[in-house]
Amino acid sequence: xxxxxxxxxxxxxxxxxxxxxxxxxxxxxxxxxxxxxxxxxxxxxxxxxxxxxxxxxxxxxxxxxxxxxxxxxxxxxxxxxxxxxxxxxxxxxxxxxxxxxxxxxxxxxxxx
Amino acid sequence: xxxxxxxxxxxxxxxxxxxxxxxxxxxxxxxxxxxxxxxxxxxxxxxxxxxxxxxxxxxxxxxxxxxxxxxxxxxxxxxxxxxxxxxxxxxxxxxxxxxxxxxxxxxxxxxxxxxx
Numbered sequence: 001x002x003x004x005x006x007x008x009x010x011x012x013x014x015x016x017x018x019x020x021x022x023x024x025x026x027x028x029x030x031x032x033x034x035x036x037x038x039x040x041x042x043x044x045x046x047x048x049x050x051x052x053x054x055x056x057x058x059x060x061x062x063x064x065x066x067x068x069x070x071x072x073x074x075x076x077x078x079x080x081x082x083x084x085x086x087x088x089x090x091x092x093x094x095x096x097x098x099x100x101x102x103x104x105x106x107x108x109x110x111x112x
Numbered sequence: 113x114x115x116x117x118x119x120x121x122x123x124x125x126x127x128x129x130x131x132x133x134x135x136x137x138x139x140x141x142x143x144x145x146x147x148x149x150x151x152x153x154x155x156x157x158x159x160x161x162x163x164x165x166x167x168x169x170x171x172x173x174x175x176x177x178x179x180x181x182x183x184x185x186x187x188x189x190x191x192x193x194x195x196x197x198x199x200x201x202x203x204x205x206x207x208x209x210x211x212x213x214x215x216x217x218x219x220x221x222x223x224x225x226x227x228x
Binding site for chain 1: 147155162167217
């Protein structure tokens with residue numbers, strides 16, 4: 001029972017265009033969400049997060065949108081750059097608990 | 113500053129052998145997490161510690177897996193006996209307080225385990 005789902009295993013986007021990565025969750029107790037980025041042979045690194053009291057959080061080229069009623073969040077990267085090519089993991093947590101539930105990841109490839 | 117350190121980076125072993133993975137968290141961090149990454153299930157939390165005490169081990173697959181944190185700067189994840197289905201990348205992560213959204217988890221580079 002995957003509580004956090006990333007249904008697109010891979011995505012290819014042209015440099016300069018927008019990349020949209022999607023994530024769905026089933027547990028209504030989740031109240032904060034994060035995106036992690038992972039390069040090959042490295043551990044995941046934190047990218048951006050959002051609390052359930054917001055519906056949008058922006059950090060430079062990265063914006064995360066949260067739709068609580070649909071239990072859906074998305075990560076927008078604008079403009080996409082070749083260095084953004086990586087695997088992106090969506091994660092969710094609840095309250096002040098440390099435990100994070102991760103999705104299976106989406107591999108983004110930004111082409112020239 | 114050194115990040116989370118994991119050893120070995122790669123481990124190849126035969127079915128039935130004991131495997132021990134090691135982790136040194138970031139100095140000053142009070143929470144430590146062990147994750148397993150597979151294609152099918154993504155990143156799964158196996159166990160996490162706070163102030164060296166196991167808090168949640170509900171993700172540990174079965175009794176063959178055990179984890180210890182004898183002090184604030186060292187943790188081990190042991191698999192005995194190992195099986196081919198244990199082949200995966202195992203990550204260790206640490207965080208300052210382990211308190212949700214505001215407390216970023218920092219991951220090590222992972223140990224790629226292959227059980228033949």
